[in-house]
Amino acid sequence: MAMELSSRNSATRHEQPSTPIVALAAHRPRKSWIVSCVILLLFGGILAYGITTRLRHAATVRAETAQMSLPAVSVATPERSAPLQEIVLPGNVQPFTSAPIYARTNGYLKAWYADIGAHVKKGQLLAAIETPEVDQQLQQSRSNLATSEANLKLSGIIKNRYEGLLASHAVAQQDVDNAVGTYNANKSIVEANQANVKQLETLQSFEKVYAPFSGIITARNTDIGQLVNSGNSGNPKTDLFHISQPGQLRVYVNVPEQYSRAAKPGLTADLTLAEFPGQRFQGKLVRTSESINYATRTLIAEIDVDNPSGELLSGAYTEAHLKVPGQASSYLVPVSALIFRSHGLQVAVVKSGAASLRSVTPGHDFGEKIEIVSGLQANDSMIVNPPDSLVSGQKVQVVAPNTTANTAATGGA
Numbered sequence: 001m002a003m004e005l006s007s008r009n010s011a012t013r014h015e016q017p018s019t020p021i022v023a024l025a026a027h028r029p030r031k032s033w034i035v036s037c038v039i040l041l042l043f044g045g046i047l048a049y050g051i052t053t054r055l056r057h058a059a060t061v062r063a064e065t066a067q068m069s070l071p072a073v074s075v076a077t078p079e080r081s082a083p084l085q086e087i088v089l090p091g092n093v094q095p096f097t098s099a100p101i102y103a104r105t106n107g108y109l110k111a112w113y114a115d116i117g118a119h120v121k122k123g124q125l126l127a128a129i130e131t132p133e134v135d136q137q138l139q140q141s142r143s144n145l146a147t148s149e150a151n152l153k154l155s156g157i158i159k160n161r162y163e164g165l166l167a168s169h170a171v172a173q174q175d176v177d178n179a180v181g182t183y184n185a186n187k188s189i190v191e192a193n194q195a196n197v198k199q200l201e202t203l204q205s206f207e208k209v210y211a212p213f214s215g216i217i218t219a220r221n222t223d224i225g226q227l228v229n230s231g232n233s234g235n236p237k238t239d240l241f242h243i244s245q246p247g248q249l250r251v252y253v254n255v256p257e258q259y260s261r262a263a264k265p266g267l268t269a270d271l272t273l274a275e276f277p278g279q280r281f282q283g284k285l286v287r288t289s290e291s292i293n294y295a296t297r298t299l300i301a302e303i304d305v306d307n308p309s310g311e312l313l314s315g316a317y318t319e320a321h322l323k324v325p326g327q328a329s330s331y332l333v334p335v336s337a338l339i340f341r342s343h344g345l346q347v348a349v350v351k352s353g354a355a356s357l358r359s360v361t362p363g364h365d366f367g368e369k370i371e372i373v374s375g376l377q378a379n380d381s382m383i384v385n386p387p388d389s390l391v392s393g394q395k396v397q398v399v400a401p402n403t404t405a406n407t408a409a410t411g412g413a
Helices: 002-015 018-069 132-167 173-205 401-412
Strands: 084-102 107-112 125-130 208-210 215-220 239-256 268-272 281-292 298-306 317-325 331-334 339-341 344-351 354-359 361-365 369-374 381-383
Touching: 084 215, 107 132, 125 239, 132 173, 239 317, 268 298
Parallel strands: none
Antiparallel strands: 084 239, 084 317, 107 125, 125 208, 215 239, 239 298, 268 281, 268 317, 281 298, 331 369, 339 344, 344 354, 344 381, 361 369
């Protein structure tokens, strides 16, 4: 009995701990499943985040690549031209009055009295020419004149005598008519000899060469003893001197056709010369040719300038600054904005993110800038340095000028 009770107590002691062990074994799979789900969710989240980040990065790269594929350009608005435009035209300073001095008789130069640079007055003796042939011809003509005058005097006496005898019928009418005819013939001979003497005296007066007006001798092309030809015999004429009047100068300039209507007489013109840096000489446009030259398509204009002190030298190169009224619809643009193609002169304008090529009409070229008289508006965004491959309708990226320069430098690197 006691043994049976001890056996039951032992069995009871061995059966009591079995219930918690079974419960613990039942909870372990559920906990492992939760951990596995958490790990799976964590892994899925990391994977989804990585995929999403990669897709976002790829989209960003594609957007940046598409943006970088657009040409980067800088734009500027056209600059309206000033109401008064100054055009600079080249010209040559010329004396207002200038003339070569030729000989009017043949002979040898006896003496000259003025050299280059000499200031001479009107009527001043410049040179003397020896003309022995003319002197001999004049002497002979005077002798012939004296002979014809003697014959005229004798025929006059005979004519008067015959006319007196005719009143008493002592001579025939025929004799009187002969005497009158001889007198008239001798009178004509005297007049012819007088004209010949005057002609030779005029030629002899050409032995003295005088200044036709007051001025400066700019050239002397002869010397003592040189043979001088008047050119009457077909020989080349001898240019003895060249005289110029420097008190007033004239400058001829070629005005471009687009400014021909604005170049009116009365405009003020300033002259600048290299030998007078920073100094301007005021002149005035006095006349134009009123016609366009076919070869140069320019209008010839004359500018007169006073030169009382003679500091401006004839033949000098000068630049004439003319202020002409500008066109209201003209604009100034950088030369780098122009596109030279077979379609003519064009500029590129940005509109709605795309380039649009426009044909323009150029005006005056100012060097770094050029005038555009048609084809542009005041609010146009003009591409400053358009690429050579740019076409109308192409998308472009507008950036600051410095950014454009850096982009070009990076692309070049």
